[in-house]
Structure formats: structure tokens, C-alpha cells
Amino acid sequence: MFSPVQMPLWLFLVIAGFAAYAALDKIMLPSVRWFFRRRMERVVARLNQSLERPIQPFKLARRHDMIQRLIYDPEVSKAIAAHAQEEGVPENVAFETAQRYAREIVPSFSASLYFGFAIRLAKLISTTLYRVRLGHYAENKLSEIDPDATVVFVMNHRSNMDYVLVTYLAAERSALSYAVGEWARVWPLSRLIKAMGAYFIRRKSRGALYRKVLARYVRLATDGGVMQAVFPEGGLSLDGALAKPRMGILKYIVEGHDPDGRDVVFVPVALNYDRVFEDRILVAAGQAGERRFRAKISVLAKFLTKQLWLRIRGKYHRFGYAAVSFGAPVSLRAFSTAQSGPEVVEPLAQELMRRIGQEVPVLPVPLVATALLWAEAPLTRAALEEAVKDLVEDLHNAHVHIPRDDYSYAVEVGLRNLRRRRVAIERDGCFAVSSEDRPLMEYYAASIGHLFRVRGEVG
Structure with a gap:
């Protein structure tokens, strides 16, 4: 029983490695996670004292817990069963598919990263590239928003700079949760964007299971009071004009809304630029009649190198003005009550786009x-x-x-x-x-x- 046992050195190292990992996982890592979570809670408590709308507990929930809550949601469970039957696969396979979708969608918000890094970077980029101006701010109307309501910024989509610009200008209100497209899924950009609280959406996915997982996440975030920012047009404008609204995210927000529960207030936000970086790419895509365009890293690197060289030579000029206007809000509860028929989503989308159009800054x-x-x-x-x-x-x-x-x-x-x-x-x-x-x-x-x-x- 106590006689020595010989084994290869590599096997001993493997066993020792597993033992060390088990010790960390069961003994040390929980304490470390607890330490950092307590520290984060203190940071958020200080931030909430200065923010107009405090960061909601939903946004601070652990990502693993949020994924579990999402995939075990009753409606998602029904969608998993329907997907298994439709595709002829076992339910555990359909469950794994739903879990993969949930991991793809659910962000991992970091208050320290958002307020300590992202906002400073957003301000630096915005003010370096443009002369930033606040076009219009409906202060009287915006100050009347119910503190318990979920605020959703609805914006026209001119450029990928929209995310940066609105993040900077809304910094004093709260942390925004963006719905971002597949362009933001590229590593390591994906990690940064998820840490900033954005959630990914597949623009072209038509699968019922994926749509249900996404819809339930949007609904849970809305019920949790998370301040969001969405683009009703669904994508960048290819001709510069406002596009017709798409019902996607708005439909998820509106459907299942409890008139007696937390209200949802939509704030129209309109952006305009003297120069849109992607303008030639967008115009070319519009002329070709398709949205299949990709920004190459080499093109971005060349652009940044050119601007740096101009700055070194003292010949750099900012790209004119960029302006953002915040219009009068629309209460979902009040709008739904005023509708004569049962349909709410489409009239709401039309009204929001009308208000966005009226707020567009003229530069x-x-x-x-x-x-x-x-x-x-x-x-x-x-x-x-x-x-x-x-x-x-x-x-x-x-x-x-x-x-x-x-x-x-x-x-x-x-x-x-x-x-x-x-x-x-x-x-x-x-x-x-x-x-x-x-x-x-x-x-x-x-x-x-x-x-x-x-x-x-x-x-």
C-alpha cells in the first residue's frame, strides 16, 4: 500500500495540473470572484449617485446566470421543443443550439470598462474627428420621464460612428445597451463590445428558435429597466435618406408589454455628419442594390496612418461637424392607449421615424x-x-x-x-x-x- 509507484514525468505534470486547477476552481477562484464582485458593486454604487438613471441590477447580473435564465425561460423551452420536432433532432441537441445562441447574444457588462475606458475613448474619438454639437435637446419633456420607466433611444443610422457619438453624449444619463450587427462579432472587438453591454443580433437569421431567444432577451432586458439604443431602420442608410422602419427589435420590445407594469419610453435621437467615413462604400452598395459590403482592416489602417501623418505635419483638419438631437419622448403606455385598433408596432414605428426625421440636424x-x-x-x-x-x-x-x-x-x-x-x-x-x-x-x-x-x- 505504501510502496512507491513509478510514472512518466509528463503524466505526473498532467495530474498535478488537474489538481491545481481543481484547487483553484473550488477554493481560491470563488474568493477571488467574490472580492472583485464586491469591488464592482462599490464602483457601481458611486456611479449611480452621479447618473441621471442608475444602472439597473439586470445589467449587472452575472453573464452565466443570465444565460441560464434565458435558456430555461418557459417560452424558450417551448421553442426548443418545436425546433427539435421540426428539425427531427433530439431535444438535447436543440437545447445546445439555443444555449449557443444565448451565449452569442448575452453581453458581459463591465461598469469599470464602460465608464473608465469606453466613454473616455468615445469622447477622444468624437472630438478628435469632429466638431461635436448638440443640435436640439427637449429638456423639459425628457426631464418628465418616469424614473422607473425603461428608456429606449431610437436613432437613425448614418455611420458606425453613431455608437461612439451617442455613447459620449449620453454618458451622464446612464450606460447604453446597443443592439449591434455581425460586424462586431470579430475577435477581439467582440470581447470589448460585450463588456460595454452591447448584445449581438444576426440581421439575416430567419430561424424561429434564434428569434425566440433574441426576443426573450430583449423582453427581459426591457422589463429589467435596461436603457437601450436601437436603430429602427435596421442598417446603415445607403442613400443618405431616412429608410422605412423595420419591426424587429421594436416588435420584441412592444410585444408582451404589461400596461400596468414598467412603462417603456422611446426617445427619438437624430444624427447627422458633415462627413460619413463609410459614405463611398455605402453609396456603391446602394448603386449595386445590395448590402454586402465589408470594411477591410487594411483600409482602416491606411486611413488612420494618413490622418496621423497629416497631424504630424500640422495639416490635419477635423471632418467638419457632427451633431445629435434628442427629441420629445413617446410613452408606450400612452401611445398604446391612444390607438383605436389592436396594432401598435407599425404605427409606433412610423411615429418614431417621423419624430426622428424632424430632429435631424442641418449642417x-x-x-x-x-x-x-x-x-x-x-x-x-x-x-x-x-x-x-x-x-x-x-x-x-x-x-x-x-x-x-x-x-x-x-x-x-x-x-x-x-x-x-x-x-x-x-x-x-x-x-x-x-x-x-x-x-x-x-x-x-x-x-x-x-x-x-x-x-x-x-x-
């Missing part, structure tokens, strides 16, 4: 682009300034940003951006649209085109 580049496109002949600098003034006079209820309240400077900013990219050309002291890049000029003009047709007041 120098879209104004100059519109003036040049509408002109029957090339314009002198003075004639272009007059044309821009006439456009602004026709925008009675729009949120127009004229930098320095100087039309001459506004036209200078717009022309500088367009001429630098050869979208606008100058000949004999007159400015016109480059025939080759006319679609790009139309892209920027389309961002405010609807404001010349619909300018009604929001009630």
Missing part, C-alpha cells in the same frame, strides 16, 4: 450640397451663400447649425469638405457638382431632403 455640408444640386448652373461664392440662406429660410422648424452664426463661414466649411474630396469643383470662380461624384453629393443632400417637404410640429 454645412448637407446645406451646400443641396444648394449646388438645386442650382441650374454653377454658382459664384456670393450666389452660393445666398442660396444657402434661402434654404435655411425654408426650414422653419428644423434644427439648423450655422457655425459662428456666419453664413459665409458655414459655406466655407461645407465647400472645404466637398472640394477636398473633389465632390465639388471650382471653375472660373464658380462652384458646381462633379459629374463623377454626383451620387455622393446626393447622399449628403438626402440627409435633410425630407425637411423641405415635412416640417410639422411634434405635439
